[in-house]
Amino acid sequence: xxxxxxxxxxxxxxxxxxxxxxxxxxxxxxxxxxxxxxxxxxxxxxxxxxxxxxxxxxxxxxxxxxxxxxxxxxxxxxxxxxxxxxxxxxxxxxxxxxxxxxxxxxxxxxxxxxxxxxxxxxxxxxxxxxxxxxxxxxxxxxxxxxxxxxxxxxxxxxxxxxxxxxxxxxxxxxxxxxxxxxxxxxxxxxxxxxxxxxxxxxxxxxxxxxxx
Amino acid sequence: xxxxxxxxxxxxxxxxxxxxxxxxxxxxxxxxxxxxxxxxxxxxxxxxxxxxxxxxxxxxxxxxxxxxxxxxxxxxxxxxxxxxxxxxxxxxxxxxxxxxxxxxxxxxxxxxxxxxxxxxxxxxxxxxxxxxxxxxxxxxxxxxxxxxxxxxxxxxxxxxx
Numbered sequence: 001x002x003x004x005x006x007x008x009x010x011x012x013x014x015x016x017x018x019x020x021x022x023x024x025x026x027x028x029x030x031x032x033x034x035x036x037x038x039x040x041x042x043x044x045x046x047x048x049x050x051x052x053x054x055x056x057x058x059x060x061x062x063x064x065x066x067x068x069x070x071x072x073x074x075x076x077x078x079x080x081x082x083x084x085x086x087x088x089x090x091x092x093x094x095x096x097x098x099x100x101x102x103x104x105x106x107x108x109x110x111x112x113x114x115x116x117x118x119x120x121x122x123x124x125x126x127x128x129x130x131x132x133x134x135x136x137x138x139x140x141x142x143x144x145x146x147x148x149x150x151x152x153x154x155x156x157x158x159x160x161x162x163x164x165x166x167x168x169x170x171x172x173x174x175x176x177x178x179x180x181x182x183x184x185x186x187x188x189x190x191x192x193x194x195x196x197x198x199x200x201x202x203x204x205x206x207x208x209x210x211x212x
Numbered sequence: 213x214x215x216x217x218x219x220x221x222x223x224x225x226x227x228x229x230x231x232x233x234x235x236x237x238x239x240x241x242x243x244x245x246x247x248x249x250x251x252x253x254x255x256x257x258x259x260x261x262x263x264x265x266x267x268x269x270x271x272x273x274x275x276x277x278x279x280x281x282x283x284x285x286x287x288x289x290x291x292x293x294x295x296x297x298x299x300x301x302x303x304x305x306x307x308x309x310x311x312x313x314x315x316x317x318x319x320x321x322x323x324x325x326x327x328x329x330x331x332x333x334x335x336x337x338x339x340x341x342x343x344x345x346x347x348x349x350x351x352x353x354x355x356x357x358x359x360x361x362x363x364x365x366x367x368x369x370x371x372x373x
Contacts, residue, residue: 011233014233018236018237018240019236021240022239022240022243025244025247026243029243029246029247034331035361035364036263036269036359036362037265037359038267038329039358040356040358041351041356042356043354084368129340131339131341132341133339135261135334135335136261136336138340139261139262139263139360140261140263140367140368143265143367144367172267176270178270
């Protein structure tokens with residue numbers, strides 16, 4: 001009959017329970033890394049291939065030996081190079097634009113050295129490892145080469161589409177972001193393709209040498 | 213005299229802890245949401261190298277993981293100190309990779325198979341010989357999209373020179 005107030009639940013131990021759970025999740029959490037360098041492997045092709053003749057000046061030949069030293073052979077000279085100088089060397093090589101006539105490169109801003117690459121499309125970076133090369137060094141070299149390509153692609157993307165206020169890497173990130181609306185994606189796709197065709201990543205990896 | 217004493221020992225108001233559970237719960241929810249339960253127990257050292265030109269791997273369900281590195285201290289006595297491959301929860305040889313890829317492909321819907329990416333989680337100290345063998349096996353089974361999983365950071369920082 002009389003209105004009885006319900007007894008209050010004692011919430012004093014709530015904090016303890018929550019702490020217990022919190023500590024459990026803190027201990028079990030591992031923040032997984034899920035980013036890295038995307039690459040594509042060449043398919044195995046058993047058919048006979050014609051040898052393509054490539055001018056020596058268009059090859060930027062890198063060789064990493066078992067002591068993780070880097071040798072560079074390009075434009076008729078061979079030298080030991082430090083990894084920190086590799087990005088600039090690769091940009092200089094790709095951007096050289098030494099071609100004439102049909103091979104002339106309109107958008108290259110390099111020195112037009114006739115002993116270095118003709119244009120973006122002709123320039124090839126080749127990498128050869130030793131089997132005893134450290135993975136860490138290999139990743140650093142890969143990273144620097146991708147960085148060199150990205151640097152040029154950023155520049156050309158901004159030059160071609162200045163009103164987007166994005167560079168190539170940002171545009172690509174936006175393109176692969178699932179939250180970007182599909183209308184914008186379609187627009188970005190064409191532009192990204194255009195730059196990728198202008199500056200293709202011609203990067204070849206030779207089979208590593210055995211070191212005994 | 214006693215007057216002063218009384219004032220000094222005036223009881224401090226207790227700190228109100230009523231909102232403590234709320235704060236703790238907030239933290240708890242953050243960690244619950246951010247937690248990813250590991251699928252594989254790592255039996256190898258896996259200290260990933262650094263790189264700064266990274267792209268994000270989205271769609272976790274379309275990624276196959278291949279781990280490689282030196283066996284961790286518990287397994288050193290049985291498996292030695294040479295870098296090895298780990299697939300799922302056990303050590304594997306290079307020639308087991310095609311079977312692993314086939315099993316992963318069989319577990320996915322058919323239309324998703326072309327989008328499958330292989331993530332190589334390799335310890336920085338591993339030798340390139342092992343990686344090359346892995347890549348060769350992947351080429352044989354036509355799993356060409358790969359991703360060298362790295363930590364985000366300056367690529368040159370770990371190198372000695």
